[in-house]
Amino acid sequence: MYRLGVDIGGAFTDLVAYDDETGDFVWVKGETTPKNPAEGVLNTVEKSKLDMSKVSMVLHGQTLVINSIITRSGAKVGLFTTKGHRDVLILQRANRRDIYNFRYKKPEPFVPRRLTVEVRERIGGDGGVIEPLHPEDVRQGLEKLLKEGVESICISFLNSYANPTHEIEAKKIIQEELEKKGFDIPITTSHEITREWYEYERTNTAVLNAFVKPKMRAYLNILERAIRDMGFKGAFYSMLSNGGMASFDFVKEYPIYAVESGPIAGVIGGIAIAELVGEKNVIVLDGGSTTTKASLVENLTPKVHSEYHVGRDRFNPGYPVKVPVIEIEEVGNGGTSIAWIDAVGNLRVGPKAMGADPGPACYGKGGGSTDCNRCICYKWFDQSELPPWGRDENI
CATH class of the missing domain: 3.30.420.40 (ATPase, nucleotide binding domain)
Structure with missing residues (x-):
């Protein structure tokens, strides 16, 4: 087998x-x-x-x-949240990783404000019920979201990590209403994804799950x-x-x-190879078509983080995802990365890439970084050192 x-x-x-x-x-x-x-x-x-x-x-x-x-090519998501917390995805965090970075920019939420519905309910930090869920708010909110054409629904209530009762109740109401109306729309509840605190991070994680779920x-x-x-x-x-x-x-x-x-599968494969050759401390390097990834492994044990940020760079804090992820560093430079000239005339490669359509230069349908790398070789090395098929008399 x-x-x-x-x-x-x-x-x-x-x-x-x-x-x-x-x-x-x-x-x-x-x-x-x-x-x-x-x-x-x-x-x-x-x-x-x-x-x-x-x-x-x-x-x-x-x-x-x-x-x-990354490409924001997922579903149109509608979000149910506790009354008074409609802007949780917009406010995000007040603190910056670099307070002197004038190019800092908050990431755009995956759910716009008009697709965020407030529901009267309240769970305390200790898990106690302060205000019961109002079912009519859920039904009215669902009607609004269906008119907006949402393709996926997310429920994230305040302190639901301590007591998910209201999220469970709201999900049941929505499922019943969707069945009556003949809709097949997936539902994500935040407590099913993570039972950790921090409202913004938990809500964003649930929203991203809802965003990619239909696809x-x-x-x-x-x-x-x-x-x-x-x-x-x-x-x-x-x-x-x-x-x-x-x-x-x-x-x-x-x-x-x-x-x-x-990418994580590549890290696990690298660890298996390291063990076979008798090495315990290695750097696993994965050169892909769009990005190149690297992971530091000590004593054959990868580092695992419970909070990962999608799209984080020096100007953007990225989108927090509170799920366990093996630590990897990623750069937007791969086999099909596009070569381009920036505003001051410097040659750049990536992060945009040709992908599989039209693909790298060897496909004969477009071109990736292959042509660029060849030109760089011609510029800095004597062509006589290159094989005949690699020479170009016009350079």
Whole structure:
């Protein structure tokens, strides 16, 4: 029986299958299909020519969650929050990491104010009920959000980490109303994602889960159906950001736990190789098509943080995500990064990239950093040192 792993990158989709009985490997590389990621995965599975009835498990790593957040290409989310706390995503945090940075800019919330609904209810910090939930507020708020055309719903009430009773009640009311009206809209509650305090961080984490949930649910459903049709009878698993794995059913509900699924799989693979060669302290470097990642591993143990920031840089605090994520550093420079000239004439590469469509220069459909790297070599090195096919008499 084979165990099959498949990973989606910015330009390529890779598949590796391991035969538990013989120890043989099957490795296949195919093109990623950005407009329909499932197509690239299925093409790669078909290209492997494996008998899927002899595969016991499929383990999937992807960058769909993180890329959807970075490119803001997720669902239209409606947020229910405690009355008086409508601006929790707008206010964020008053403190800055660098108070003297005049280029600092607060990140734009993923839910605009007009799609945030206040509900009368109140839970105290000790978990006690100060004011009961008003069901009519939930129903009226749902009517408003449905008219706005929301595709996903998030519920995050004050102090629900201490007592989630009102979130559970509100979710039940919304589910009943959606069923009556014939809507199939996913619902995320903050207490199901994290039971830690800090209202902004917890709410933002739940909102980002709601933001990517419809896309991930649809994507994983397509993969399941298509691979089952190939004769597969085993179990589907997804890599998580903490280095573990979970079933597709779990990731459909809580995709934010797989925010760095693909890159973290690379770290775990690097640790396995380090152990094989007898090294305990290593730097795992993962050069991808869009970004390059690095992770410092000490004593074969990766560092895990419970608060991760998407899109953080020296000018932007990023979006907090309170889920366990292995520590990685990431730069926007990969195999398909676009070369460009900035305002003062300096050559820059990245962070924008060609991806798989039109792809790197070798695809013959556009161009990535490959051409740029070649030109730099020509400028700084004697062309006589290059092979004949690499010379250009016009430079």
